[in-house]
Amino acid sequence: MHLTKILYILIITSCLFSQTYFDRIFGGNVQFGDARSMGLANSYTTSGTTSSITSRNPARLSYIANGEDGVLVDFQFNLRSYYERRSINILDSFGDFLTETDYVSNQHGHFYNSLGFVINRESYNNEKLKFGIGVSLMPLTSFNYNYKEEVRFRNTDIDTPGDIGIVDAALGFHVYNNEGTINIASIGLGVSYDEKSGKRPISFGLSFNKLLRTTISDQVAIDTVFNSINPNVYENLSSFQSINQSIETKSKDYISISLEAPLLANKNSTMVIAFEPKVLMSSSSMGYNSGISNLSGLPWFIDFDESTNMYNLQINGVEYFKPKKFTFGLRYNELQYSGSLMVFEIMKEFYSEYDLSYVSNNNENLNFKLDDVFHCKIAFEHKFRLGNSIRMGLAYKTAMVNQLSPLTNFTMGSNKRVNKNLDIDFALSYYITNYRYDDIFPSFAPNNQTNCNEYCEKINESNMSISTTFKWEF
Numbered sequence: 001m002h003l004t005k006i007l008y009i010l011i012i013t014s015c016l017f018s019q020t021y022f023d024r025i026f027g028g029n030v031q032f033g034d035a036r037s038m039g040l041a042n043s044y045t046t047s048g049t050t051s052s053i054t055s056r057n058p059a060r061l062s063y064i065a066n067g068e069d070g071v072l073v074d075f076q077f078n079l080r081s082y083y084e085r086r087s088i089n090i091l092d093s094f095g096d097f098l099t100e101t102d103y104v105s106n107q108h109g110h111f112y113n114s115l116g117f118v119i120n121r122e123s124y125n126n127e128k129l130k131f132g133i134g135v136s137l138m139p140l141t142s143f144n145y146n147y148k149e150e151v152r153f154r155n156t157d158i159d160t161p162g163d164i165g166i167v168d169a170a171l172g173f174h175v176y177n178n179e180g181t182i183n184i185a186s187i188g189l190g191v192s193y194d195e196k197s198g199k200r201p202i203s204f205g206l207s208f209n210k211l212l213r214t215t216i217s218d219q220v221a222i223d224t225v226f227n228s229i230n231p232n233v234y235e236n237l238s239s240f241q242s243i244n245q246s247i248e249t250k251s252k253d254y255i256s257i258s259l260e261a262p263l264l265a266n267k268n269s270t271m272v273i274a275f276e277p278k279v280l281m282s283s284s285s286m287g288y289n290s291g292i293s294n295l296s297g298l299p300w301f302i303d304f305d306e307s308t309n310m311y312n313l314q315i316n317g318v319e320y321f322k323p324k325k326f327t328f329g330l331r332y333n334e335l336q337y338s339g340s341l342m343v344f345e346i347m348k349e350f351y352s353e354y355d356l357s358y359v360s361n362n363n364e365n366l367n368f369k370l371d372d373v374f375h376c377k378i379a380f381e382h383k384f385r386l387g388n389s390i391r392m393g394l395a396y397k398t399a400m401v402n403q404l405s406p407l408t409n410f411t412m413g414s415n416k417r418v419n420k421n422l423d424i425d426f427a428l429s430y431y432i433t434n435y436r437y438d439d440i441f442p443s444f445a446p447n448n449q450t451n452c453n454e455y456c457e458k459i460n461e462s463n464m465s466i467s468t469t470f471k472w473e474f
Contacts, residue, residue: 027141035469039413039427040379041393043345046329050074051116054134054188058205059258061132061190081109114138132190140184149174172224174441180216203260210253238441241312272329283318323349341381349373430464
């Protein structure tokens with residue numbers, strides 16, 4: 001009861017601060033797995049209990065239903081929401097920094113679903129040998145982003161007492177939207193050998209994964225409203241070329257492998273090793289030529305055409321890089337029906353193998369190098385005698401770009417055992433971050449300023465995910 005109240009408070013009152021804006025080129029991670037593993041620091045390679053592990057740790061398929069013959073059907077329902085605030089510096093009359101003030105506030109949420117099933121069987125000739133087949137369909141990465149900025153006109157002529165008018169009239173809106181999700185379909189086989197000596201089984205797994213083709217859409221719009229103060233004055237609006245485009249990606253496939261084994265002679269511990277290769281997924285006709293900002297040093301999506309004095313969106317293609325991944329995990333005391341579970345997982349994503357060629361603001365060719373990303377996760381679960389559990393976890397993730405800060409992710413969750421066949425898990429995961437970046441919709445020509453602390457905007461963003469998993473065992 002107390003845990004439920006805490007979750008509700010967090011969901012309702014969270015004002016959390018991800019770099020969702022860059023999901024258009026890097027892709028946002030929405031491969032959540034099941035709710036149980038989300039509550040355990042998103043460590044579903046090591047602690048997953050549904051078909052979602054097929055693409056990450058197929059070795060676990062062989063005994064996911066406690067080593068018994070049967071079928072496990074699961075469905076996940078996930079919500080990913082973000083709250084973004086953009087601030088500009090306010091200077092005093094002497095030109096010194098005074099404070100920061102918000103001028104944009106956006107909050108959006110996107111829903112993602114996944115489903116699948118696992119079939120477990122014992123070998124008819126050898127009771128020590130068990131097999132598991134898993135099939136899953138789940139989201140892998142998201143390009144969803146929504147931005148809306150209200151633009152106003154300050155009327156300085158209304159300064160006489162008694163005058164009637166609108167001091168801060170609305171001129172219009174700057175709108176930027178991306179939509180699209182890459183889904184992954186997986187089928188895997190896990191084989192385990194149980195010595196019946198009280199130790200954990202030794203398991204090996206292999207899965208075939210296919211990134212399904214999808215359509216990514218981009219929209220840039222400058223929407224004006226009637227200006228009652230001066231109907232012909234809209235100089236505060238950006239001179240941005242409106243665009244509405246849709247791009248289709250190609251499909252790609254790859255193979256994952258994993259191994260699980262007892263850790264030394266300890267019967268209550270398991271070691272997990274998993275590997276995924278790199279995959280580069282792109283649209284049929286590539287026109288991916290985003291640039292690098294001289295001010296912030298981060299990818300810049302827009303370009304200024306001096307012949308027309310207008311800005312335009314540079315990105316007119318899709319290129320998604322799924323890095324090579326290596327995961328090492330440890331579980332302790334997981335097979336007990338009551339007691340505690342400890343999970344530790346580290347993962348390295350090799351983004352440095354992805355070479356990006358960009359163009360700077362002054363048309364210089366740059367080789368933008370990404371850094372490898374390192375994940376460290378630790379979590380625990382306590383199971384009560386009535387069958388319910390409480391879970392908490394902490395995950396640390398380094399940034400792939402030096403200008404962005406590492407992320408610390410806090411997770412928590414619980415479950416409800418309805419009957420011996422139906423189990424419902426739910427979890428919450430969130431993290432906060434901030435960084436400095438250029439104006440998305442400039443209203444003037446680009447300059448050669450290089451002091452980002454003074455001329456960049458400050459972006460505070462929260463990212464919260466809520467997951468619910470239904471599991472039926474037959």
